[in-house]
Amino acid sequence: MATVKITDETFESDVLKSDKPVLVDFWAEWCGPCKQIAPILEEVSEAYGDKLVVSKINIEDSPMTPSRFGVRGIPTMMLFKDGQMTSMKVGAMPKAKLIEWLAESGVA
Template sequence: MSTAKDVTEATFQADVLENSKPVIVDFWAEWCGPCRMLSPILDQIAEEHAEKIDVVKVNVDENPGIAAKYGITSIPAVFVFKGGEHVASSIGAKPKQVIEQDFADYL
């Protein structure tokens, strides 16, 4: 089970957009195999970079409004938000080193 905080449409504004740190948002669903593969990788990143960044999860089936707002059409979709803005993306399950490279500016 993931250690990342579950974020909903009710908490997205406070937990992501108003967060003082950059936030990695994992858009996922229960039925998504690649999402389950990616989850422990994001947990490792959350632990290793806890002082610099927060990692949260958004279940797209339970929060379709957020998924629609950010144009999520493929999952897993991993976005970085900083200062309330979407600043980086990674689509699909990737090795930890690739994700860290994609998001190096925020880790």
């Protein structure tokens, strides 16, 4: 399962009302570390797609959602369960660290 692109308009239905935990990657085209982590997120989506939805929101195309959740740096990844943000990481990280974070959060 590939990463899901979300927007301000689809955030509530795709993330807050999801029946699975959702990892949201806040990113922008010009962000080097965002480009670095994109293939890792695709791999995680493939590996954990049955337990987790991996989604991306472009902060320039959809500025309301990052503002609502206080995103100050990118990439910022937030984990949502049952409509609530449960965990957050700022900055790119290696795949092993990302999986470790998901495991600590009870997802992977």
